[in-house]
Amino acid sequence: MLCDVCKERDATVTLTHAVKGEVNVLHLCQRCAGERGIETSFSTPLKNMIADYLPAVQAQTVNAQIESLQCAFCSMKLSDFRESGRLGCASCYTTFDQSLRALLRRVHGNAKHAGRQYEAPAPDLLHEVTALGDLRERLRRAIAQEEFEQAAQLRDQIRGME
Amino acid sequence: MFDLSLLPDGGLAWLDASGDQSDIVLSTRVRLARNVEGYAFTGRSREGERLRILSQVRDAVPAVPSLTGGVMVRVDELDSDDRRLLHERHVISRELAGLEASSGARGGAAVYVGDGVGVMINEEDHLRLQAVRSGFSLEPALAAISQLDEELGRRVPYSYHREFGFLTACPTNTGTGMRASVLIHLPGLVLTKEIPKVLVGLQQMGLTYRGLYGEGSEVLGSFFQISNQTTLGRSEEELVDHLSNVVRHVIQREQEARRVLWRDAGYIIEDKLWRAYGTLRFARSLTFDEAMSLLSGVRLAAGLQLVQGLSVYTLNKLLIFSQPAHLAWSEGRELTDAEADIARARFVRQALADEVGPIQ
Numbered sequence: 001m002l003c004d005v006c007k008e009r010d011a012t013v014t015l016t017h018a019v020k021g022e023v024n025v026l027h028l029c030q031r032c033a034g035e036r037g038i039e040t041s042f043s044t045p046l047k048n049m050i051a052d053y054l055p056a057v058q059a060q061t062v063n064a065q066i067e068s069l070q071c072a073f074c075s076m077k078l079s080d081f082r083e084s085g086r087l088g089c090a091s092c093y094t095t096f097d098q099s100l101r102a103l104l105r106r107v108h109g110n111a112k113h114a115g116r117q118y119e120a121p122a123p124d125l126l127h128e129v130t131a132l133g134d135l136r137e138r139l140r141r142a143i144a145q146e147e148f149e150q151a152a153q154l155r156d157q158i159r160g161m162e
Numbered sequence: 163m164f165d166l167s168l169l170p171d172g173g174l175a176w177l178d179a180s181g182d183q184s185d186i187v188l189s190t191r192v193r194l195a196r197n198v199e200g201y202a203f204t205g206r207s208r209e210g211e212r213l214r215i216l217s218q219v220r221d222a223v224p225a226v227p228s229l230t231g232g233v234m235v236r237v238d239e240l241d242s243d244d245r246r247l248l249h250e251r252h253v254i255s256r257e258l259a260g261l262e263a264s265s266g267a268r269g270g271a272a273v274y275v276g277d278g279v280g281v282m283i284n285e286e287d288h289l290r291l292q293a294v295r296s297g298f299s300l301e302p303a304l305a306a307i308s309q310l311d312e313e314l315g316r317r318v319p320y321s322y323h324r325e326f327g328f329l330t331a332c333p334t335n336t337g338t339g340m341r342a343s344v345l346i347h348l349p350g351l352v353l354t355k356e357i358p359k360v361l362v363g364l365q366q367m368g369l370t371y372r373g374l375y376g377e378g379s380e381v382l383g384s385f386f387q388i389s390n391q392t393t394l395g396r397s398e399e400e401l402v403d404h405l406s407n408v409v410r411h412v413i414q415r416e417q418e419a420r421r422v423l424w425r426d427a428g429y430i431i432e433d434k435l436w437r438a439y440g441t442l443r444f445a446r447s448l449t450f451d452e453a454m455s456l457l458s459g460v461r462l463a464a465g466l467q468l469v470q471g472l473s474v475y476t477l478n479k480l481l482i483f484s485q486p487a488h489l490a491w492s493e494g495r496e497l498t499d500a501e502a503d504i505a506r507a508r509f510v511r512q513a514l515a516d517e518v519g520p521i522q
Contacts, residue, residue: 114395120322
């Protein structure tokens with residue numbers, strides 16, 4: 001049906017109004033309806049769609065970024081975590097900080113530790129033999145994996161302790 | 163077979179019914195999940211790393227007074243019967259015992275058993291510290307575990323985050339890493355059908371419940387484990403206080419339910435409980451589930467002072483010793499299910515006769 005006013009465009013708005021006891025029905029296109037100051041109902045969802053769409057695109061980009069995150073220490077990905085429900089190491093808490101924070105809040109109603117504070121013991125308090133053995137093992141692995149920068153640091157650390 | 167006499171008190175001191183309200187609350191347990199800094203969590207660790215964690219703890223133990231006189235058991239070197247035995251005794255978890263894994267316990271799985279405290283090594287988290295007490299004893303258990311935690315944490319560096327607290331493999335343990343639980347017997351609330359309301363109430367108050375053998379185990383014989391659900395955002399003391407208040411309330415409701423049962427259905431209850439007692443004293447074959455259910459009834463009968471001369475300690479021991487691995491251990495051989503049922507009935511008859519005397 002064409003618009004009753006311009007007779008050019010398709011009518012998309014039905015305007016029912018009473019004049020002197022008679023009911024008039026006007027079929028208007030969106031533009032002519034707008035000229036008469038009539039708020040057309042379908043422009044609103046369109047606005048909403050755009051308003052929803054942009055953040056959704058942004059969220060998708062962010063999601064894709066989050067999905068591709070991988071823990072540098074244990075090489076866990078979010079998809080691994082979703083499958084097992086277990087994190088791979090302490091560094092995962094930093095890698096997946098954003099997703100975890102939301103999860104922790106949902107599980108515990110809170111994401112801020114309020115219990116016992118802890119300070120790791122000073123290295124000299126730790127059993128030196130174990131620490132040394134540990135460093136040597138890490139050095140061995142760093143060399144095997146050709147991570148020479150890390151290996152050099154470890155070697156210096158071991159020399160320092162010896 | 164593993165020599166259980168090596169463990170302090172056989173790992174069973176918590177059964178002695180010396181604690182508060184021990185006719186209703188069998189035991190109290192508080193555990194802390196900790197990970198050692200510098201290693202991937204157990205699920206993503208290699209055997210070599212787990213062995214190093216084990217040696218790191220072993221080196222630290224002489225400087226941990228809470229573990230003085232304790233013994234270390236290499237769970238990964240035990241056969242499956244022995245691992246089952248330690249699990250039935252609540253010394254190690256199902257996970258550490260590797261009862262579900264076809265490959266058995268993972269390399270490096272071990273446990274330190276001290277006096278009322280213990281440390282599982284290479285469980286889901288590198289360390290699971292636990293304190294167990296008889297009866298309703300949350301505060302003493304928390305004090306013991308905090309002491310152990312402090313001593314060990316001074317020698318072994320834990321993974322800790324200033325905002326998230328102690329870091330654990332499962333985010334449901336993050337923060338305090340603490341799970342405090344009481345093993346409680348609620349036959350009154352089960353018989354009066356009040357229990358669903360109580361359990362819903364627990365969940366609304368941030369607590370959770372499980373069966374006798376922890377996560378995933380079904381509720382048998384009206385024995386429930388009630389514990390805190392959340393571990394983050396509140397201090398250890400606050401979590402324990404809250405649990406303690408709710409459990410105290412549950413105990414009151416259980417006592418009330420028992421009074422009502424006795425008042426309104428005295429002879430029905432009396433008949434039911436005497437039948438349970440009679441079956442335990444005369445049956446020649448008992449399945450584990452049946453034994454649990456009957457022992458639950460007799461425990462209630464003892465609580466109502468129907469049966470005289472039967473101690474809570476004996477009933478507690480029967481719960482542990484009528485399990486399959488314990489029966490095989492006391493018989494000194496592997497048993498088929500049918501043989502285990504016969505051995506169980508014989509064991510229960512003997513224990514009751516020893517305690518109450520022969521039937522005239």
